[in-house]
Amino acid sequence: MVSHVGFEDLGILAPLLAERGIAVGHVDAPRDSLAEVDTTSPDLLIVLGGPIGVYEADIYPFLSHEIAMVGERLARGLPTLGICLGAQLMAAALGARVYPSGFKEIGWKPLTLSDAGRKSCLAPLAEENLSVLHWHGDTFDLPDGATHLASSDLCENQAFLFGANALGLQFHLETSAEALESWFVGHAVEIGGAGLSLTELREDSRRLAGDCNAAGKACFTAWLDGLEADPV
Numbered sequence: 001m002v003s004h005v006g007f008e009d010l011g012i013l014a015p016l017l018a019e020r021g022i023a024v025g026h027v028d029a030p031r032d033s034l035a036e037v038d039t040t041s042p043d044l045l046i047v048l049g050g051p052i053g054v055y056e057a058d059i060y061p062f063l064s065h066e067i068a069m070v071g072e073r074l075a076r077g078l079p080t081l082g083i084c085l086g087a088q089l090m091a092a093a094l095g096a097r098v099y100p101s102g103f104k105e106i107g108w109k110p111l112t113l114s115d116a117g118r119k120s121c122l123a124p125l126a127e128e129n130l131s132v133l134h135w136h137g138d139t140f141d142l143p144d145g146a147t148h149l150a151s152s153d154l155c156e157n158q159a160f161l162f163g164a165n166a167l168g169l170q171f172h173l174e175t176s177a178e179a180l181e182s183w184f185v186g187h188a189v190e191i192g193g194a195g196l197s198l199t200e201l202r203e204d205s206r207r208l209a210g211d212c213n214a215a216g217k218a219c220f221t222a223w224l225d226g227l228e229a230d231p232v
Contacts, residue, residue, distance in 0.1 A: 001024055001025070001026055001027070001045075001046040001048060002027045002029050002045070002046070002086070003026065003027070003028055003029065003048045004030060004048065004049065004050025005049075005050050005051065005186060007179070007182035007183055007185075007186045008049045008084075008175075008183070010024070010048070010174060011174030011175045011176060011179055011213075012173070012175075012213050012217055012220070013046065013174050013220055016217065016220055016221060016224065017044075017224075022044065025042065029050075029062050029066055030060070030062060034062050034066055034069055037069060039069040039072045039073055040073065040076060040078060043079065044079040044080070044227075045070070045073055045078070045079070045080045046080075046081045046082075046086070047066070047081070047082045047085070047086030047089055047090070048084070048085070048086055049083050049084030049085045049086060049135070049136075049172070050085045051187065051190065052085065053088075053098070053100070053138055054085070054089055054091075054098040054138070055092075055098060066089055067089055067092050070082070070089050070090055071093035074090065074093055074094060074163070074166055077163050077164065077165055078165060079165040079166070079227045080165065080166045080167075081166075081167050081169075081223070082167070082168045082169065083169050083174065084135065084136055084169070084170060084171070084172060086168070087140070087159075087160075087168030087169050087170050088138055088140050088170075090143075090166065091140035091143050091168065092140070094143035094144070094145070094146065095143060095144065096140050096141045096142065096143040096144070097140065097141045099138065099139065099140070100137060100138055100139075101136075101154075101155065103137070103154065104137045104190070104194040105134040105135075105136055105137070105152065105154050105155055106136075106190070106194055106196060106201075107134060107196070107201060107204060108131040108133055108205070108208045108212075109132070109134055109152055109153070110129075110130060110131050110152075111125055111132055111150045111151065111152055111158055111159075111171070112151050112152070112153075113125060113126050113149065113150050114149055114150065116147050116148065116149055116161075117148070117149035117159065120147075120161065121167070121219050121220075121222035121223040121226060122149055122150060122159060123222075124215040124218040124219050124222075125150070125215055125219065127211075130215055131204075131208045131211075132172065132173060132215075132216075133171060133172040133173075133175060133180075133205075133209070133212065134152065134155075134170075134171050135171075135172060135187070136155075136170060139156075139170070140157055141157065142156075142160060143162060145162065146160040146161065146162045147160060147161040148160055149161060150171075152171075155170065157170065158171055159171070164227075167223055173212060173213070173215070173219060174216060175209070176213055177205040177209035177210070180205050181202075184198055184201070
């Protein structure tokens with residue numbers, strides 16, 4: 001996996017990978033040399049979130065290497081999962097525009113699945129009254145050749161598939177209410193700047209995260225089960 005901040009981790013994905021006997025290696029994007037990372041040997045690459053923009057490579061030079069790394073995997077059809085910033089990096093690697101949305105979409109809200117989304121691994125998210133965690137200020141155009149899976153009331157492109165093995169999720173299914181306590185500290189400035197109530201955000205997380213995690217487990221399980229063993 002590739003991470004950008006310590007408190008945004010695999011969450012519920014970790015035990016799902018362990019159940020399949022998948023050993024997890026860790027690359028810390030800001031600190032490790034991405035230019036030296038073997039981009040094609042891992043059976044699966046998971047790129048996690050972080051509070052920076054894909055378009056900020058001038059001040060975070062590792063982003064250029066990361067986009068190239070992701071792009072090589074996508075070109076080869078290798079299993080790749082991007083979450084939040086990870087999905088934005090996938091979009092950029094596929095030539096799509098990634099840009100500030102002009103607002104912060106932070107908190108728990110439902111998704112609207114496309115027809116393709118309802119037939120995809122994200123089908124469990126169509127459950128009535130289910131909310132997922134949104135935490136971003138950027139958005140992206142749908143990459144050419146990608147299949148649109150989901151939107152929210154504020155953001156049209158929330159999830160996409162590219163080929164048989166690449167899934168980009170703008171939102172978070174992986175994080176538990178307990179783990180979010182670290183987010184509340186790490187993103188304290190962002191929460192305050194967006195004028196959000198931490199008390200309400202914590203209460204919503206305790207009330208809604210469990211159902212989201214259950215649906216997320218079903219989604220990730222379906223996606224992992226459906227990966228092509230030998231992509232071309």
